[in-house]
Amino acid sequence: MQKKPESLLEKELQSLPNTPGVYQFFNAQNKLLYVGKAKDLKKRVRSYFAFSPSLHASSKNSLRIQKMIAEAVHLEFINTSSEADALILENSFIKQLHPKYNILLRDDKTYPYIYIDFEEDFARFKITRKIIKKPKIKYFGPFFKGAKALLDALYFYYPLKQKQSCDKPCIFYQISRCLAPCAGLISKAEYEKILQRATKALLNPSILIKNLEHSMLELAKNENYEEAAKLRDQIATIKDLEVKIELDIARLEDFDIFALAFENELLCTLRFVIQDGKIISVYHRLSSLKEFDKNEAYKQFILESFSIDTPLSSNKIFIYEDFEDRQVLQDLLCQRFEKKISINAPKIGEKRKICDLAFQNAKQMIKNQSKDKESSLLNELRSYFELEHLPQRIEVFDNSHMQGRAIVGAMIVYEKGFQKAAYRHFHLNHNNDYEQMKELLTKRAMNFEKNPAPDLWLIDGGKTLLKLADEIAKSSGANIDILAISKEKIDAKAHRAKGFARDKIHSLRGEFSLSVQDERLLFLQKLRDEAHRFAISFHQHTKKKQDLQSSKLKGLGLSEGVLQKLLAYFGDFENIYKADFKELEALCGSKNASKIKNLV
Template identity: 65%
Template sequence: MLENELKTLPNLPGIYQYFDIQGRLLYVGKAKNLKNRVKSYFNFAPKLCPNPNNSLRIQKMISQTHHLEFITTNSEADALILENSFIKQLHPKYNILLRDDKTYPYIYIDFSDDFPRFEITRKIIKKNKIKYFGPFFKGAKELINALYLTFPLRQKKTCKELCLFYQIKRCKGPCKEKISKQEYEKIIQKATQALLNPLSLVKNLESKMLEYAKNENYEDAAIIRDQIKTIQELSVKIQIDLAKLEDFDIFAIYCEENILSMVRFVVNNGKVISSNYKILVLKNHNEFDKNAIYKQYILENYTKEAPINSNHIYTYEEFEDMKLLQDLLSKRFSKKFYIKTPKLREKKDLCSLALENAKINIQKHLKNEHYLILKEIKEYFKLQNFPNRIEIFDNSHMQGIANVGGLVVFKDGGFDKKSYRHYHLKHKNDYEQMLEILSKRALSFDKNPPPDLWIIDGGSALLKLANDIIKSSGANVDILAISKEKIDAKAHRAKGSAKDKLYTLEGKIQLLPEDKKLQFFQKLRDEAHRFAISFHQRTKRKQDLQSSKLIQLGISQGYIKKFLDYYGSFDKILNADFNELKLLSNTKIAKLIKENL
């Protein structure tokens, strides 16, 4: 079948997909010419086999390929966009998935205003005379608060009268023309310089912190202390002085011991104002693909919605699709982009510094406790992916009432509570409820890329269900299930003593209660259970409120909630003492309850 499919390839740009014999997606690639590109993976004589000129990783992938599909596009640039989208959605086995393409905040100022202010945005502001600073990968809010604390800027967006800020000398009163535009412009210039040199704000913040502490205002002092710490972490300690006040970005990647490290420096007016790094654990060192990584990493930092600090990008080293990516960004933002690898002087030194930071980040990661336990789990359970991002599912109901499900996310060594999700469910039994939750999650892979590992609260039947859903989605996700030990028909959850069972596609595994791998999974399962049951309780209370006879009597939900908070259940409300009800509400409501129920 594969040999026949290779004969149908057109001489057109597009993307190609390789599948194994089970129909699982192995790889997505883009090509300027599909026929030439795909055939380069194979030798055709004396029989069809992997081309030995390719890397060992590619040869292994081709040896597993049973079927291929392709989609043609109008250009290679369109193919690159489609390739990136498919990789995000489906997490193919042999593609590297960077996954996290969120838009970071920028600080901007609108110079078309008479008395402009510094604001935070994550999207392009459609106005003229906008100046952006950033992106700031952390600390944007702390930085802008420090600016307004240090400089007498216009504190409010809309202000028609002199306010408290003017009284305490935090504002010069532009609303009543207490300051000229020229004088205000000088303040803006000083604030801009501070924005480009965040450490210059620390001295004033330290004075404010000591002042608050001296006046025993310890809460505000602690807030300032945390601001100082965040601003200090923003600064990249470098000894390189750029001769020109340029804006540009620098990208560098490095791989060691199967760990990929990526770094981005953001330069505004010749100053490195922020930096970001990302760590990804590869299956093996042969998976390292410099071209694919640079493409994905740069693309996810230049989304259509994000403001653009600069159209100049410098990379530590050259990669195959530099020109293609440059043309794509130029088309996307309707302005000429430049992607280069500097050979001399300051920019080359900055690229080398970014690479050194990438190396240091790997060494820090290798010493991380969570990395060690996750590495052990990957090897012990023979997972395809390093489980850096784990999604854990649980459902909760009471005799078919208030049916809900919960999704908990463990990422980068801790629970990522911003990514937790609730689900209202229609079905009443555990199997159909889990089918409903997992199906909803799989359908969202196009917007929120799949994780490395799913953990299901249940046994072998639910594990098989999850596997069927993942196979039908085409995504590459490992799956494990954990089944609670039952004692006297009740689930025993105590970490360190419960003899829970783990299920893989290969069969059941019983680990000792003191095994750290089991305890890790118990911690994840218990967090999912806590999250699901707390949502169930809130949902049930809401349903009880809506169906309560008290509502039918015309009693407001506010009073019903007050009664519930005090008595704990409807039965106790109905049996409560008249005078007690009267004290909690009024005579009329107390009579309604006692006379009608």
């Protein structure tokens, strides 16, 4: 009987080395399916397979991994010098490329810390998101919300030094909000006592709330309603920081608690930040997953929480349950921060009780989420359009121009509301919609390393632009769901009437026509219209600026034809002004070139 020829995957399995590294599985379309790290590449990757009677997925794998192996036809690997380096590379690939079968805990935010620099004669509380490279820095946090409200409250109630630099008593001294250390009106010893009281309030916000409520009532009695309202809002924000906890942490310790809960295809990642024995900050995030991989989830969650630029406020980490790569992750953090850092799963005692509390909180978050209207809508979108991911983070793209002038592109971001800080606009060079969208999406894809891919791209356009977006996403290696929304045409014109436009939704699986009152359509229209608004706004700003620049050049006697020729060649006015004389002379003659250079 003739032996069946070896597949590409079988040959690649034979070439694996016994070294640390990262491995990647691809399907027949060369789409990245899964990224993993290994201490021994050969041993780890081969463990996914059974080799008799023919190559197939081992039954020891989870159903998710068995399905991945069934799709895999090609394998690549990268050697690293250590397992810790492999862990970093694995995490980077997952963030950038969003492989189909990896768990992705999406959170690209950096959270603020409140810190004190004790090298200052009269130290102040300040906010940072990165390590301050000074020897006598004390960090509090991170604060996942309310850091500024907390800082404002400290400066409102305690007469701390209000300004970074001051050489004489100012308005804050006159209203008793500062005791003028700049003029020597308070000693360092007395100021230190105030600082200690403020620090105690920072670690126990209930002290601040009580004091602020008293001040708010006094302001209201004196009919200073505007200031009273500001304090009311501060109080509400600070109350959100508090965690009702009846456990007594006996020692004034600093540590972090991490817990995961998984129910009904929802994963809740939760972190308690404990300083001086008190929970000062709580983080939680919900992710929709078909299957839960405890090891992957803990690795990503802890690694992202202690990135290389993150201030280290404690060196003890406690986890609700142990996981496979705990030791290698601990070694990596020790190496990263050049300090001894421990990661442990306590079995008994007060730490066990706090871990249990964190886990129960995570489970409650999942129960609360099931009642959330927006979460239900996102799940409906996923199911109806057969998306691979729950579209928690959505990027929406649109272009705008006027007869080939002021050509711009826009990207808006939706994640539990419009995230305006994440909006981006782009100057584009091409004159047709297809090339403009190609340029726009390519620019976005090239930035996945710094700003990881979202769950979903929504394109303002039809089938052609959908196919283009899919090609660009695939070429980047990122695993992104894609939808396109094309406007209803009435008398060959786009129709945008809210609640009445019969827009069509296009996916790689087909074309969809939803009722004009369908919540899914209305939601996608809302996203598209916001991208359109943002694109038009930037286009108008750009055109106004270009018109101003154009008038300057026209004032030199340049004709409209010469002006268009220059713009077509250089792209924008800034490049025209930067061009050297010879380039300008070749395009518009020495006389015009001299006028332009003299204007600059």
